Amino acid sequence: MEFTGGETYQSNFDPKAYLATFCSFGTGRDGTLNFRLQKCLKTFSSGGIGGHTLIDIGTGPSIYQLFSACESFKQIIATDFTERNRQELERWLKKEPGAFDWSVAVKAVCELEGNREKPIEKEEKLRRTIKQVLRCDVTKSNPLDPVVLPAADCLITALCLETACRDLGVYQRAIKNITTLLKPGGHLVIIGVLGNTFYKVGQQTFSCLPLDEQSVINAVVDAGYSIKEIEVFPITYIASQAHIADSYAYFFLVAKKEVHT
Numbered sequence: 001m002e003f004t005g006g007e008t009y010q011s012n013f014d015p016k017a018y019l020a021t022f023c024s025f026g027t028g029r030d031g032t033l034n035f036r037l038q039k040c041l042k043t044f045s046s047g048g049i050g051g052h053t054l055i056d057i058g059t060g061p062s063i064y065q066l067f068s069a070c071e072s073f074k075q076i077i078a079t080d081f082t083e084r085n086r087q088e089l090e091r092w093l094k095k096e097p098g099a100f101d102w103s104v105a106v107k108a109v110c111e112l113e114g115n116r117e118k119p120i121e122k123e124e125k126l127r128r129t130i131k132q133v134l135r136c137d138v139t140k141s142n143p144l145d146p147v148v149l150p151a152a153d154c155l156i157t158a159l160c161l162e163t164a165c166r167d168l169g170v171y172q173r174a175i176k177n178i179t180t181l182l183k184p185g186g187h188l189v190i191i192g193v194l195g196n197t198f199y200k201v202g203q204q205t206f207s208c209l210p211l212d213e214q215s216v217i218n219a220v221v222d223a224g225y226s227i228k229e230i231e232v233f234p235i236t237y238i239a240s241q242a243h244i245a246d247s248y249a250y251f252f253l254v255a256k257k258e259v260h261t
């Protein structure tokens with residue numbers, strides 16, 4: 001299908017429909033949501049990756065990727081391309097009426113973490129840790145333009161790059177673009193999908209760049225990283241969800257930005 005970047009996201013990406021379909025338990029996709037939560041926990045839990053600042057690239061209206069990270073970073077900066085997504089996130093941050101109910105996902109994370117804290121405390125901690133919600137375009141050489149931030153200790157990006165990039169060349173450049181926001185020696189965490197050509201949010205179909213594991217690894221290494229870990233999680237429900245998306249697997253990658261002396 002034709003590439004649906006920029007304006008299609010701005011006008012037709014419905015945050016509530018996205019959250020209901022892709023970020024809710026009980027929709028038939030619990031396995032992949034659990035995979036993402038577990039990997040984030042292992043990556044960011046004590047002794048793992050931490051520091052002062054984490055920037056989430058293409059946060060969208062979603063926060064599942066940040067529940068464990070808020071334990072190991074002093075501040076998180078959320079970003080997204082569309083105003084509606086940023087508004088949806090602000091609604092949750094400000095506890096406004098109609099904000100998405102993350103309680104089931106937060107409870108799942110707290111259980112994975114051994115119930116050290118109550119879900120309500122975890123949500124509050126994440127609210128306190130997200131200090132800014134900024135506009136972002138991964139296709140720009142400074143994705144946060146006109147904002148210039150001190151380099152971060154860690155970047156995370158979940159299911160954003162393959163939706164924002166029309167081909168592999170743009171994907172490779174987008175990784176280089178976001179890398180300018182990261183300190184040498186800092187970490188990049190990518191959550192993505194493999195083989196996906198489209199996904200459906202409400203009535204709107206969005207294009208997706210079908211990736212394979214080796215292309216992702218090559219793009220990350222070419223951007224100046226060493227790969228610390230990549231895990232591929234096959235999707236078992238492909239047929240039943242074929243009307244919503246056509247990926248065959250999720251992946252979770254952790255890489256370290258090389259320090260050039």
Ligand SMILES: C[S@@+](CC[C@H](N)C(=O)[O-])C[C@H]1O[C@@H](n2cnc3c(N)ncnc32)[C@H](O)[C@@H]1O
Nearest residue numbers: 058059060062081082136137138158159160164
């Ligand atoms: C599939 S959603 C993923 C949202 C969230 N990170 C998650 O894991 O559920 C893709 C996100 O990428 C954002 N996006 C699309 N084009 C972008 C661009 N050029 N730069 C940054 N973000 C973009 C969209 O606005 C949307 O929020």
